[in-house]
Amino acid sequence: MKPLPVETLEPILQRFGVVFAVFARVEGQVLLQWGDPAPIPVLDENAFVGATRDMARVYRSLDRMLLPQMDVQGEHLGIRSKVGEKVVYALFFETRRFESASPVERLRTEYSFCKSLSNAVDTVLQGWLAAR
16 A cells, blocks of 8 residues: 655645644555654543633534534644545644634635645545546
8 A cells, every 4th residue: 555645745734733643544544654652641621621621612512514623622623624535634733823803704715724734634645546
């Protein structure tokens, strides 16, 4: 099996400020881990407080509309997506970049960022899957 195109993915992950990324087959076999998972806390809904808990609730309520799926994990936001029913990935980055005047504006900014990031990664992975 041809390895994932790290040389193409890495500049995208760096440009978007991704801290940690995992790419795997749908069956669970990890294809690539990139970055450092240490700063990413294990998801614990009981640790959510105030606005963070509200934001997590908003993301979950929008789950059916949002591709990719987004989760707040401490100071980090994670997005998960599936490409071509073959590869799944999770990307984590700091949320501090999204300071804004209102929660609605912040959600809009985060969603736009996540959509751009996932589109860039999806394009690389779709090319990789097509070449296999």
